[in-house]
Amino acid sequence: AQRVTQPEKLLSVFKGAPVELKCNYSYSGSPELFWYVQYSRQRLQLLLRHISRESIKGFTADLNKGETSFHLKKPFAQEEDSAMYYCALSLVIQGAQKLVFGQGTRLTINP
Amino acid sequence: GAVVSQHPSRVICKSGTSVKIECRSLDFQATTMFWYRQFPKQSLMLMATSNEGSKATYEQGVEKDKFLINHASLTLSTLTVTSAHPEDSSFYICSAHHWTSGDLRDPGEQFFGPGTRLTVL
Numbered sequence: 001a002q003r004v005t006q007p008e009k010l011l012s013v014f015k016g017a018p019v020e021l022k023c024n025y026s027y028s029g030s031p032e033l034f035w036y037v038q039y040s041r042q043r044l045q046l047l048l049r050h051i052s053r054e055s056i057k058g059f060t061a062d063l064n065k066g067e068t069s070f071h072l073k074k075p076f077a078q079e080e081d082s083a084m085y086y087c088a089l090s091l092v093i094q095g096a097q098k099l100v101f102g103q104g105t106r107l108t109i110n111p
Numbered sequence: 112g113a114v115v116s117q118h119p120s121r122v123i124c125k126s127g128t129s130v131k132i133e134c135r136s137l138d139f140q141a142t143t144m145f146w147y148r149q150f151p152k153q154s155l156m157l158m159a160t161s162n163e164g165s166k167a168t169y170e171q172g173v174e175k176d177k178f179l180i181n182h183a184s185l186t187l188s189t190l191t192v193t194s195a196h197p198e199d200s201s202f203y204i205c206s207a208h209h210w211t212s213g214d215l216r217d218p219g220e221q222f223f224g225p226g227t228r229l230t231v232l
Binding site: 036042043044045046049051086097098099100101102103104 | 143145153154155156157160204206208217219220221222223224225226
């Protein structure tokens with residue numbers, strides 16, 4: 001079965017410290033993975049997708065098929081990074097994309 | 112671009128009544144929209160996939176007669192919670208799928224609405 005696991009419900013780091021939010025997936029096909037972010041009182045929005053291989057707001061994520069992981073990293077955390085982060089696996093079923101979300105990690109950046 | 116709206120943002124209703132929630136893609140057409148439910152401090156759980164002009168596809172465990180979905184146009188999907196009960200109280204979020212590039216390898220992207228807080232008394 002397809003599954004996304006984010007082992008940390010809460011993560012707290014100090015400003016300027018490196019951040020890594022873990023995400024592991026279970027999927028027999030070729031995975032399409034995303035990271036979504038939800039800032040306080042805002043809607044869910046796409047942060048980055050592995051297919052784009054780009055860095056957004058200093059965050060990067062590399063797909064590691066051997067470890068079935070898609071960890072989100074940022075070398076120097078900023079206070080405005082405090083938010084809820086969701087890792088998501090995209091499935092295409094009968095021509096339509098469907099997202100399976102992880103449980104989410106609440107990241108708090110301490111000043 | 113690619114904005115999705117939901118209406119209402121918050122609704123309180125009495126047990127036994129029905130509530131309709133609208134999801135609109137404002138600046139793009141979406142043949143596929145999705146409805147999620149989010150419990151406090153939990154992740155989004157997909158309830159159903161709404162396809163324009165055809166019946167919705169419900170996830171396992173979601174009662175189709177309880178949660179009626181209509182996707183009558185390329186910019187509007189509605190979720191009606193019928194005979195609502197207190198256990199239906201939740202945060203309901205919709206998303207609309209948008210093909211953001213012309214690359215066939217690109218799976219596209221889901222754009223999310225702001226959510227609707229339903230409270231059933």
